[in-house]
Amino acid sequence: MIIIGDDLNDIQEFKYFLSQQFEIKDLGHLSYFLGLEITRSIDGLYITQAKYAFDLLSRAGLTNSKTVDTSIELKAHLTPSGRKPLSNPSLYRQLVGSLVYLTVTRPDISYAVHQVSQYLSAPRSIHYAAVLCILRYLKGTLFHGLFYSV
Structure with a gap:
């Protein structure tokens, strides 16, 4: 408490x-x-949620990956169809759920997380690629957080 x-x-x-x-x-x-x-x-x-974010990157296997400058590609056009469906969508759902919680201190990823969260029921490889893009962006900006004045 x-x-x-x-x-x-x-x-x-x-x-x-x-x-x-x-x-x-x-x-x-x-x-x-x-x-x-x-x-x-x-x-x-x-x-901040730096440790939470780092643990999320570890779970996704991205601790040694390159970073990107934006949380979602400008030309990314996510749709419910197209590309190959994920054979096991549970990791996708876990990562998206964790990203939703991360938006508490990272409003800069809110739009991108909202976009990928629309495909939880039937995620495809393009949606998973978008999640990985968000995570690589997150890695590059890991120590950002919100400041709350009391």
Whole structure:
């Protein structure tokens, strides 16, 4: 459970209340939660998913691949038909699902991820190639994230 607030006394009272009702353990300041890396500064919080993204690149076997400058080719015309259907679409679906979660901190890939997510039911090789393009773009921009000021 993450407890946040602007009044430290209220937070302490709430944690005390919880400790009276349940066995709890205070893990201190939040630094990693559900694939989100949180860094505190005097200006606010910096949230990234760099480790999550790197793990995704590893799962796709792209840690040593070249990077690209755009998340989707400008001439890419994705359609439900054409090219060969994927014999086992489960990796495609896993990668697209992970990319959807990654858009929490990477809105720059949102459009491209939306495009490939339309073909989850019957993905084809061209759709998988588009996912790989998104991942190669991601690799080149791995340490981008959003800054949330508190």
